[in-house]
Amino acid sequence: MHLFAVDGLPEIAAGDDLAALIDARVEFEDGDVLCVASTVVSKAEGRSxxxxxxxxxxxxxxxxxxxxxxxxxxxxxxxxxxxxxxxxxxxxxxxxxxxxxxxxxxxxxxxxxxxxxxxxxxxxLPEDPSASAQRLSDALGVAVVVTDTSGRPFRYGQRGVAVGWAGMPASRDWRGEHDRDGRELGVTVQSVVDELAGAANLVAGEGDGGTPAVIVRDWEFGEHDGSENLFRDEEDDIVREALRDWEF
Ligand code: GDP
Ligand code: MN
Ligand code: MN
Ligand code: MN
Structure with a gap:
């Protein structure tokens, strides 16, 4: 697996054709995944x-x-x-x-x-980041993950997460596969788009790098069961439930 930033993208403004700007700077290969910072997707979509x-x-x-x-x-x-x-x-x-x-x-x-x-x-943020990802994916012929830098509970520091994706499942289901002792995995559903977003965000950086688009190459989702769910349903989100009742 190999990640690299797309060089030379200009400041993005409302109405810009982001897919065309990226396409002009990358020789895409089959199986590439484009990870793109929500910031530039939002700018192109006039969300400023x-x-x-x-x-x-x-x-x-x-x-x-x-x-x-x-x-x-x-x-x-x-x-x-x-x-x-x-x-x-x-x-x-x-x-x-x-x-x-x-x-x-x-x-x-x-x-x-x-x-x-x-x-x-x-x-x-883009109004519907997965719809944005789908438009970019249709234009470029590769899977697309729209990322944002986000905090997380329990840990200091922010990291890249996927806010939208298209052309690949959100998660890889490991349930039914086996560990090294032959024990069947019962719960692991790996949030692949978040892991790609984290790696891409590391390459993109947070400051004035000017590198919002990162290509993931020589990696494939493979023949696995997947899932589209990333955002936990309200009814099984005990943290959300607990925080609603919490008073600062
Ligand atoms: P976020 O994580 O989506 O909130 O985006 P950031 O503000 O952290 O920016 C991520 C990367 O995109 C950084 O390398 C920024 O310098 C770069 N970036 C942000 N806006 C633009 C832009 O309009 N043009 C270019 N070329 N890079 C940008
Ligand atoms: Mn952001
Ligand atoms: Mn960021
Ligand atoms: Mn483990």
Whole structure:
């Protein structure tokens, strides 16, 4: 397996044909997987906004005031408003906003980003990252994973995760296969798109590298059972359930 960044991509703006810009810089081979940072997918899809585009309501003003008193930093209620509008649910409102996006991904601030956003104050995640991945996959003829940098519970540090994917299953099902002692695996469903996203995000970096697109080469999903589920269903998510009742 071999990963490399696509060099020379320009600053991406609303309306850019991201597939064409990548295609012009890569000789794709059969079986390649393109991992692309959600930031540039969002920019191409015109998901960049200003604070003025959001009108704070009572709820967002309340959240901003709480966050301000906890952190001591000034908080613009219109940011909280953007998070509310991008979310299905806010699981936690303080000391940070943990949101369920409309497409099912759970992350801080609904993934709304303020880094690498020259044309606006805020960059929202793509509306439907798997649909974005599918469009890129159709145009390029390879599997596509749309990534974002995200925190995780229990551990310090952020890492790349898959927020959308197309052209390959999300997970590889190992159940029914055997370990080295012949014991049958009973539970392991490996989130392959997250593992690719993590590796690609390491190559892409987090700063001014200008390398949002990473090619995974000489790796294949293989003839295995797969699953499309990555975002845990509400009814078997005990962590989400517990956090709803938690008060800071
Ligand atoms: P996120 O993880 O999707 O939030 O994206 P990041 O802001 O961490 O950026 C990931 C990579 O993409 C970094 O190498 C950035 O320098 C790069 N990047 C972000 N926006 C652009 C862009 O418009 N053009 C290019 N060429 N690179 C970008
Ligand atoms: Mn991001
Ligand atoms: Mn990042
Ligand atoms: Mn193990």
């Amino acid at each position: 906004y200003d604070y003025e585009d959001f009108e704070a309501g009572e709820w967002s003003r309340d959240i901003a005031a709480r966050l301000e008193s906890i952190t001591g930093d000034e908080k613009d209620p219109r940011f909280a408003q953007a998070v509310i509008e991008e979310s299905e649910e806010l699981i936690v409102e303080a000391p940070f906003i943990l949101a369920v996006t409309k497409f099912g991904h759970i992350t801080v601030n609904a993934g709304i980003d303020r880094s690498n956003v020259p044309d606006g104050d805020l960059l929202l």
